Amino acid sequence: MNCRSIVRELSSYLEESLDSTLKASIEKHLEHCDDCRVVVDTTKKTIQIYCNSEPAPLPEDTKLRLREALMQRLRRVRA
Amino acid sequence: MSTSKANPLPAQPLPSQVVKEDEPILVAAAKGGDISAFETLVGRYERKIFRLAQNITQNKEDAEDVMQEAFLKAYEHLGEFQGNSRFYTWLVRIAVNQALMKLRKRRPNQVSLDEEVDTGEESMPREVEDWGPSPEERYKQSELSGILSNTIAELEPSFRIVFQLRDIEEMSTEETAETLGLSIPAVKSRLLRARLKLRQKLNRYFRQGENS
Numbered sequence: 622m623n624c625r626s627i628v629r630e631l632s633s634y635l636e637e638s639l640d641s642t643l644k645a646s647i648e649k650h651l652e653h654c655d656d657c658r659v660v661v662d663t664t665k666k667t668i669q670i671y672c673n674s675e676p677a678p679l680p681e682d683t684k685l686r687l688r689e690a691l692m693q694r695l696r697r698v699r700a
Numbered sequence: 701m702s703t704s705k706a707n708p709l710p711a712q713p714l715p716s717q718v719v720k721e722d723e724p725i726l727v728a729a730a731k732g733g734d735i736s737a738f739e740t741l742v743g744r745y746e747r748k749i750f751r752l753a754q755n756i757t758q759n760k761e762d763a764e765d766v767m768q769e770a771f772l773k774a775y776e777h778l779g780e781f782q783g784n785s786r787f788y789t790w791l792v793r794i795a796v797n798q799a800l801m802k803l804r805k806r807r808p809n810q811v812s813l814d815e816e817v818d819t820g821e822e823s824m825p826r827e828v829e830d831w832g833p834s835p836e837e838r839y840k841q842s843e844l845s846g847i848l849s850n851t852i853a854e855l856e857p858s859f860r861i862v863f864q865l866r867d868i869e870e871m872s873t874e875e876t877a878e879t880l881g882l883s884i885p886a887v888k889s890r891l892l893r894a895r896l897k898l899r900q901k902l903n904r905y906f907r908q909g910e911n912s
Contacts, residue, residue: 624824625823625824627824628823628824628825628896631892631895631896632888632891632892632895656824656828657824659828659829659830660824660825660828660899662830662831663829663830663831663899663902663903663906664895664896664899666831666835666906667895667898667899667902668867668895670835670836670844670848670902671848671852671863671867671868671898672867672868672870674836674844674845674848674868675747675841675845676747676748676750676751676845677747677751677842677845678747679746679747679750683750683764683767684746686764686768687742687746687764687767687768687771690768690771690772691739691742691768691771691772691775694772694775694776695735695775
């Protein structure tokens, strides 16, 4: 297992979809390779930060236009 | 003996899907004509759908149109929703299709999701600096939102759309492939590229010592 293989298997490792032998050999490499450990850790954090980020509130006028468009269509559907 | 190196990443799954338990009840009520139930669903997802549309189209007006069209289409086609996936996943698919149409209209020669990308071996990233724990907490919520949306905007469309569906909307590889009309290997290779590129771009904000 070398640094390049770690990058290649990075997604599968983070998604925990590797078989136990491959996972063990990656973890063995990570024990002594600081660079790979940092890459794995910061990539994992990248995913988590995006995944956990709250979307910004909608601007009031955007919200209003969405409600108006929905109401207009609903009236048409019911008519 | 330190155990931190022996187990560099605790066995912790990536953030899991949070399924609102009342979603099927609201969908059933909306199907039966309960408008307020549909409005509750709109209120719950409008921010996420707007962000998705903005991340894909990179244009505020287009994002607003996409969001409106997605909710209107969802309402009109609610009878066709079988409940085989989450309502939100179904809504995301509708919104992605609308957003891709907008994007292709604006940039007809630039947006081809199935275009062959360089699938050569990924090399080891060059910038390797530790971020420390919870680097995002160094920024205010509004600052962080800006950093994340500006950073994803720097990616090529095919990378940012795959990342959006897989890692922000938490769709599976198969659902992402089906929604975008890509093969599973293509989704996987774009996702890896996108994750590495975003990691590298976020490095300037999150490396230790930055803004601390």
